[in-house]
Every structure is written in structure tokens, then in C-alpha cells.
Amino acid sequence: GAGVSQTPSNKVTEKGKYVELRCDPISGHTALYWYRQSLGQGPEFLIYFQGTGAADDSGLPNDRFFAVRPEGSVSTLKIQRTERGDSAVYLCASSPGHLGQVNTEAFFGQGTRLTVV
Amino acid sequence: TQLLEQSPQFLSIQEGENLTVYCNSSSVFSSLQWYRQEPGEGPVLLVTVVTGGEVKKLKRLTFQFGDARKDSSLHITAAQPGDTGLYLCAGPGGGADGLTFGKGTHLIIQP
Numbered sequence A: 001g002a003g004v005s006q007t008p009s010n011k012v013t014e015k016g017k018y019v020e021l022r023c024d025p026i027s028g029h030t031a032l033y034w035y036r037q038s039l040g041q042g043p044e045f046l047i048y049f050q051g052t053g054a055a056d057d058s059g060l061p062n063d064r065f066f067a068v069r070p071e072g073s074v075s076t077l078k079i080q081r082t083e084r085g086d087s088a089v090y091l092c093a094s095s096p097g098h099l100g101q102v103n104t105e106a107f108f109g110q111g112t113r114l115t116v117v
Numbered sequence B: 001t002q003l004l005e006q007s008p009q010f011l012s013i014q015e016g017e018n019l020t021v022y023c024n025s026s027s028v029f030s031s032l033q034w035y036r037q038e039p040g041e042g043p044v045l046l047v048t049v050v051t052g053g054e055v056k057k058l059k060r061l062t063f064q065f066g067d068a069r070k071d072s073s074l075h076i077t078a079a080q081p082g083d084t085g086l087y088l089c090a091g092p093g094g095g096a097d098g099l100t101f102g103k104g105t106h107l108i109i110q111p
Helices: none
Strands: A005-007 A010-013 A019-024 A031-037 A044-050 A053-056 A065-068 A075-079 A088-095 A112-116 B005-007 B010-014 B019-024 B032-037 B044-049 B055-058 B061-065 B071-076 B085-092 B099-101 B105-110
Touching (some): B005 B085, B019 B105
Parallel strands (some): A010 A112
Antiparallel strands (some): A031 A044, B005 B019, B019 B071
């Protein structure tokens, strides 16, 4: 695919349910990031993968949030026991190297809009 | 955590006018990036500035990195409705190897 693909584009779930959000990065990009963007805010870092391993998960708000990238490509963000405060747009980005390097561009997907009712 | 403050938060102007939006921090950044985000889409990179005092031009957009590398500005000349969007500045620091973003400037250009 030409760009980062996220599915579903929209997800409405009931409070307390479990959800999975999927990200297909650009082929060959080793770095993958999850961000959360609330209304009127900039994206907030959640977790960073380099290959298959989570290099930094310091942005995950609590242990209800978990993410995997088992084969170093597709990643899934998993949220257990969803709460209304989890409602936001969840953005995935991939890059050929880590974003702390100068002139490294983050390529974002269109996001998954999660609404917890 | 290094914070990036953007101003103004909202800006609505008429087509053809000029505007400047700002990104400020109390911390020094090795580089800053500007992204534009349209509704229902992810942010798209516009430019990266690296050297203090650097000026980069992208058609009608002019980006400047402050001499002390703590701030940046984006100036748009003769704004067009297609410039409408959320303009985000970002710098290294969100997570060990990620980006930290400002809250953005919501820009609306009215025809």
C-alpha cells in the first residue's frame, strides 16, 4: 500500500467493552508509533515499536491499554474495559527510523475515531 | 517533557490576507517540524527546520526557526481556502524516540 492504513476508521463501543484498533504501516518502515488525539488537542504519544518490540510504552495511560506488533509490520492497539474518557482519535504513524533523528518524517494514517458510549 | 505552545489557537481570516502562527518553548530543540492536518486525516509533514535562524519557503508558506532554537513561526502569504486546516508543530521528545506535538492552530480561510 502507498500509505499507512488504519482500520476501522470509526468505532463506537459501549463502556466496559474491549476494542482492537489495527495499523498497517508503510512497507519497510521499522518504526511504528501510536498517538491519541483528543478534540482540540495535538497528538499525544502512546507507544513506540522498533521492529517487533515495544521500545517505549511510557505514554500508555494505564494497564487497560496494550499494543502488539508480532511480526514487525502490522500493529494492534488493544483497549480493555473501555471508558468514556477513552473516546478520541487514535493515530498510527510509521517512519524509516526513529523520530528523534533529525529530518525523519512521520507518516500518519487517517486515524480511528473511537467513541465510547 | 518539553512543551510546545502554539498561538493563536484559532484563526479565521479572509482569502488573500497574510497571517503568522507561532510555536514557542522554554526548551531548546535540535529540530522542529510543522505538520498540517485536515479533518478526518492524519497530520502531513510540511517542513523540518534544523539550524537556528533557518528560513524555509514552501510556495506561499515561510517557516522560520528561532536563533536560539526555542521557537518557530509559519507565515502564509495571500491565504487560500485550501490552506484551511490544523497546523501542528512538533519536536523530538514525545517518548524516548518520538515526537512531542503542540496543540495546534486551527486555521480557517474564508472565500
